[in-house]
Amino acid sequence: MAEKKRYAFVIDPARCIDCRACLVACRAEWNTPPGQTRIWVHSDGPRGTFPNLTQTYVPAQCHHCADPWCVEACPTGATFKREEDGLVLIDEEACIGCGLCVNACPYQARFRNVQTGKADKCSACFHRLAAGEQPACVATCIGGARMFGDLNDPESTVSKAIAGRAVYRPITDEVNTQPMTLYLTPPDASAVQVNPTRRDPVPAETFWHTIGLPVVKLAIAATFAGQAAAFIIQLLKGENEYEDA
Amino acid sequence: MTDQERKRRHLPLTRRQFIKGATLAGTGAAMAKAGVFDLGTAHAQGVGTTHFLPGPTADYQVPTLCEMCVWRCGVIAKVRNGVIEKLDGNPDHPHSLGNLCTRGQSGLMMTYDPDRVLYPLMRVGERGSGRFRRATWDEALDFTAEQMLRIRDTYGPEAMIFSSTHNLSQPLFENLLNAYGSPNYGTQRSLCFNAMITAHLLTLGIQEPARRYDGMNYIILVGRNLFEGISTSESRQLMERIAAGAHVVALDPRFTKTAAHASEWLPIKPGTDLAFLLALINVIISERLYDSWFVERYTVGFEELAAETAQYTPRWAAAICEIPEATIYRIAHEFAAAKPYAFVHPGWRTSNFINSFQTERAIAVLNALIGICPEQGDCIFADETAVTVGVPPQPPYPRITALRLDGVPWKYPLVPLKLGVFQEIRDAVLSGEPYQARGWFFSRQNPIMSIPDRARTIEAFKKLEFIVSIDIILNDSSWYADVILPEATYLERYDPVHPVGNRVYIRQPVVEPLGEARSALWIYRELGKRLGLGDYFQYVDEEDYIRQQIAPFNVSLEQFKQVGYFEVELPEEGGERRWNTPSGKVELASETLRNAGFPAVPVWEAPPEPPAGRFYLLTGKVGQHTQFATQNNAYLTQVDYHTQDLWLHPAAAAERGIADGDLVRVTSDVGQVEVRVWLTEGIRRDCVYLAPGFGHRSRGLKIAYDRGVSSSDLHVTYTDPISGSQALTQTFVTVERA
Numbered sequence: 016m017a018e019k020k021r022y023a024f025v026i027d028p029a030r031c032i033d034c035r036a037c038l039v040a041c042r043a044e045w046n047t048p049p050g051q052t053r054i055w056v057h058s059d060g061p062r063g064t065f066p067n068l069t070q071t072y073v074p075a076q077c078h079h080c081a082d083p084w085c086v087e088a089c090p091t092g093a094t095f096k097r098e099e100d101g102l103v104l105i106d107e108e109a110c111i112g113c114g115l116c117v118n119a120c121p122y123q124a125r126f127r128n129v130q131t132g133k134a135d136k137c138s139a140c141f142h143r144l145a146a147g148e149q150p151a152c153v154a155t156c157i158g159g160a161r162m163f164g165d166l167n168d169p170e171s172t173v174s175k176a177i178a179g180r181a182v183y184r185p186i187t188d189e190v191n192t193q194p195m196t197l198y199l200t201p202p203d204a205s206a207v208q209v210n211p212t213r214r215d216p217v218p219a220e221t222f223w224h225t226i227g228l229p230v231v232k233l234a235i236a237a238t239f240a241g242q243a244a245a246f247i248i249q250l251l252k253g254e255n256e257y258e259d260a
Numbered sequence: 261m262t263d264q265e266r267k268r269r270h271l272p273l274t275r276r277q278f279i280k281g282a283t284l285a286g287t288g289a290a291m292a293k294a295g296v297f298d299l300g301t302a303h304a305q306g307v308g309t310t311h312f313l314p315g316p317t318a319d320y321q322v323p324t325l326c327e328m329c330v331w332r333c334g335v336i337a338k339v340r341n342g343v344i345e346k347l348d349g350n351p352d353h354p355h356s357l358g359n360l361c362t363r364g365q366s367g368l369m370m371t372y373d374p375d376r377v378l379y380p381l382m383r384v385g386e387r388g389s390g391r392f393r394r395a396t397w398d399e400a401l402d403f404t405a406e407q408m409l410r411i412r413d414t415y416g417p418e419a420m421i422f423s424s425t426h427n428l429s430q431p432l433f434e435n436l437l438n439a440y441g442s443p444n445y446g447t448q449r450s451l452c453f454n455a456m457i458t459a460h461l462l463t464l465g466i467q468e469p470a471r472r473y474d475g476m477n478y479i480i481l482v483g484r485n486l487f488e489g490i491s492t493s494e495s496r497q498l499m500e501r502i503a504a505g506a507h508v509v510a511l512d513p514r515f516t517k518t519a520a521h522a523s524e525w526l527p528i529k530p531g532t533d534l535a536f537l538l539a540l541i542n543v544i545i546s547e548r549l550y551d552s553w554f555v556e557r558y559t560v561g562f563e564e565l566a567a568e569t570a571q572y573t574p575r576w577a578a579a580i581c582e583i584p585e586a587t588i589y590r591i592a593h594e595f596a597a598a599k600p601y602a603f604v605h606p607g608w609r610t611s612n613f614i615n616s617f618q619t620e621r622a623i624a625v626l627n628a629l630i631g632i633c634p635e636q637g638d639c640i641f642a643d644e645t646a647v648t649v650g651v652p653p654q655p656p657y658p659r660i661t662a663l664r665l666d667g668v669p670w671k672y673p674l675v676p677l678k679l680g681v682f683q684e685i686r687d688a689v690l691s692g693e694p695y696q697a698r699g700w701f702f703s704r705q706n707p708i709m710s711i712p713d714r715a716r717t718i719e720a721f722k723k724l725e726f727i728v729s730i731d732i733i734l735n736d737s738s739w740y741a742d743v744i745l746p747e748a749t750y751l752e753r754y755d756p757v758h759p760v761g762n763r764v765y766i767r768q769p770v771v772e773p774l775g776e777a778r779s780a781l782w783i784y785r786e787l788g789k790r791l792g793l794g795d796y797f798q799y800v801d802e803e804d805y806i807r808q809q810i811a812p813f814n815v816s817l818e819q820f821k822q823v824g825y826f827e828v829e830l831p832e833e834g835g836e837r838r839w840n841t842p843s844g845k846v847e848l849a850s851e852t853l854r855n856a857g858f859p860a861v862p863v864w865e866a867p868p869e870p871p872a873g874r875f876y877l878l879t880g881k882v883g884q885h886t887q888f889a890t891q892n893n894a895y896l897t898q899v900d901y902h903t904q905d906l907w908l909h910p911a912a913a914a915e916r917g918i919a920d921g922d923l924v925r926v927t928s929d930v931g932q933v934e935v936r937v938w939l940t941e942g943i944r945r946d947c948v949y950l951a952p953g954f955g956h957r958s959r960g961l962k963i964a965y966d967r968g969v970s971s972s973d974l975h976v977t978y979t980d981p982i983s984g985s986q987a988l989t990q991t992f993v994t995v996e997r998a
Contacts, residue, residue, distance in 0.1 A: 030499055032487035032517050034883040035899040039365040042895055043346050044316060049898060061515050061942040065909065066527045068941055070520040095311065108312040142315030148348075155349060157359050157492055158499045 020100035021166040025173040027199040031160035033072040037152035044151040077124040077137035078194030088119035121211035323824025325767040327750035328363035330426040337770040366895035378775020381744040405790035407726040417441035418662035423702035428755035429780035439796040446682040454985035455610040459620030465840030473497035478598035487517040489881040515942030531613040531867030532581035537622035539577035549596035551631030561849020599630035615865040617983040622862040646759035652798040675984035689720040703730040709888035712975030734960025753779035754802035870992035878949040891964035904968035905938035907949035923998040931973040
């Protein structure tokens with residue numbers, strides 16, 4: 016078996032010009048419904064006062080985490096982490112559109128596709144990778160801000176890009192899903208929304224855990240108890256005698 | 261039945277399995293990872309190869325050329341089931357280098373725009389009512405030819421105006437108007453780059469200087485916003501230089517995305533870039549920082565330039581352009597020290613002020629002073645060279661004696677004939693001077709959106725007897741046309757070939773045209789036949805035209821189509837560098853200018869300033885749209901957020917009681933619009949900014965109609981007497997709460 020890959024995005028915000036070609040490339044590649052998107056370029060307008068201003072543009076997408084909470088949350092296994100390269104992918108046929116993964120992702124990188132009703136997110140264009148191409152967003156990036164490749168290969172673009180440089184993962188003390196996106200400048204939480212936040216469970220999830228599941232358990236228990244009681248009663252009473260009608 | 265089989269048969273999971281899965285997921289990942297349940301085990305452990313991951317696929321790929329702007333990147337189009345699925349940048353094209361910009365990526369939505377005109381249309385209602393009926397090609401072309409012949413026979417061919425844009429088929433359109441015999445040809449040029457081209461022609465004998473970035477360490481951008489006015493390869497090269505540590509100075513009254521990436525942003529007062537540049541010349545000459553070898557060998561007029569610019573000290577300039585004296589002095593020194601790996605970018609759209617021509621002259625002169633042709637290497641500023649391709653035979657054009665309506669050369673003696681003065685044509689239609697125009701034929705042009713003072717342009721349109729338009733969607737100008745001839749999109753048609761350097765590229769159909777849309781090559785030939793000008797269009801069809809173009813080379817059309825390009829060996833340029841000017845040298849002082857009554861060397865010309873209480877109205881591109889042509893593109897409108905608001909500085913807003921997001925009324929001398937305001941520190945207090953291209957009035961554009969507002973409603977028409985350039989930033993506006 017071939018050696019495993021360790022795919023990662025490396026993003027250099029200093030090279031992003033906020034042209035949004037990546038957003039359109041992704042939309043065209045995946046035919047994402049209007050109003051929804053798989054990837055982003057975050058920005059908060061210029062900071063400082065005239066004329067001392069700075070502005071950064073920070074590309075983001077699903078980080079294909081090494082410890083993906085979405086995979087844990089998925090009740091059907093539709094969301095899975097691919098063993099041979101670490102990509103977090105969605106089996107659309109197995110997805111039931113319950114939305115638990117959407118809520119579980121601390122990066123809001125997932126959404127329920129309004130046309131398919133299934134979970135949707137960046138798939139690193141696995142089909143393009145298979146054909147020897149880069150993901151659509153990376154391939155078209157004019158500034159060279161978006162990079163993608165195999166960290167296990169020292170000759171890959173990403174390995175070369177991070178060689179000898181400090182890299183920053185978008186994590187907090189509270190949330191560390193081991194995201195596989197490495198930023199070449201620190202993503203400033205006050206400037207851009209790239210850092211993760213743990214989200215409260217959705218009502219359906221809360222309902223399931225606080226009421227639904229106990230009720231089911233109780234019902235099962237009651238059924239078992241009823242069966243057992245009936246059995247014991249029967250034992251005690253002995254064989255019934257049935258009369259022919 | 262296994263889960264895999266179930267998936268392939270598209271059978272739903274049973275409710276029992278869902279509950280089982282949900283229970284386990286809810287009880288924790290540990291169990292899932294341990295493989296407790298059958299359904300998810302394979303997935304959770306990541307045996308990906310067994311998953312259902314269809315992914316988009318393509319049946320075939322076609323190399324062709326983009327037309328979402330005029331940069332003409334190489335495209336690889338992927339097609340499935342006869343539908344264009346995706347466009348990628350062609351790595352084998354020097355303009356795309358494997359990338360496509362935002363607009364290039366959205367290109368397939370131009371083909372699949374639900375508002376496309378798919379059949380010839382003829383007007384049935386009042387002009388501008390938008391009431392058309394479907395016609396056959398024969399009917400529409402016969403009627404168009406009949407009207408054009410009627411106008412020619414009644415008023416002379418000069419009564420017919422022609423307009424086209426920078427398309428690959430433009431030479432064929434020019435063929436049509438030259439054969440018809442009209443001198444009246446209006447293009448976007450005077451609204452865009454007249455100042456840049458005229459100044460570089462007069463100084464260097466080069467009309468469009470190539471920009472070379474290799475090794476450049478010091479780059480001064482005079483309003484050139486390459487990260488929003490994107491030319492794919494050039495924008496990428498600039499970023500590569502920035503990443504490599506080059507010093508980039510961005511002069512702009514607005515904090516653009518280019519300014520955000522520059523080493524320093526200088527928020528210069530609008531219209532005063534000329535003062536800044538003259539001061540650089542002053543320091544470089546007075547402190548002998550120039551390249552004396554180059555200046556002595558290749559230039560004329562140095563003494564006169566030195567004498568004129570002696571007065572333009574950094575102190576003098578600082579008071580005018582509001583950039584500190586020390587900064588100007590420092591930049592002059594740094595710039596000269598970096599020679600020959602430094603340049604001032606010549607700019608592109610340079611239609612800002614009446615003095616934009618002098619600004620461009622100063623740029624050309626400044627580059628010459630530091631030796632734009634280093635001894636050891638290429639000229640930084642050379643004309644783009646390209647292969648000469650074959651042309652079909654044709655008779656000579658008829659002699660034209662009528663005056664041009666745009667005033668070239670009788671009113672504008674130095675404006676190159678091919679550039680013209682577009683805005684003057686509109687005014688000539690209205691005034692009837694020097695004679696009355698009767699018809700207008702435009703191809704993929706949208707004068708109602710592009711020429712300043714939209715109300716007057718619409719008035720001019722209503723005065724005409726006949727208007728015919730070649731278009732893809734019902735743009736604003738087509739809305740006022742009598743006949744609309746639908747052109748196939750760039751992904752559906754052939755065009756004349758495009759030579760770039762030593763290569764020749766092909767634009768070819770990726771899919772069949774929708775409806776009855778046709779190529780421009782076909783339309784011009786059909787019209788030519790009906791006008792009795794068939795001899796000017798000697799080709800059987802599009803492929804035959806291209807075969808004649810590539811006849812001089814040893815290549816078949818089939819090979820050409822498959823690879824997308826072929827290479828030709830260009831002769832080596834040898835000998836002494838020659839400059840295509842009257843003196844044969846770089847003209848720091850120009851006798852041509854002097855003889856026409858203009859200053860021979862760059863001089864300071866003070867631009868008009870807004871009266872108290874008014875703002876400069878700035879314009880400038882956003883990276884998500886091309887001029888007035890892409891606002892109906894469903895992909896681009898998904899990503900053009902935050903581009904339709906009026907930029908205003910918070911301090912200027914506070915004085916007027918305006919809050920962020922308020923609706924404001926913007927008033928100029930010729931028009932008024934109401935628009936939402938965005939308060940930003942990224943603009944001077946004396947400026948407001950509005951992106952161009954929004955506020956379409958054609959109801960044939962369902963997305964673009966009435967979305968945002970048009971700066972063409974506000975722009976006042978001013979023309980530079982030397983270059984014929986429109987001065988777009990000379991429009992001053994008031995802003996108040998609506």
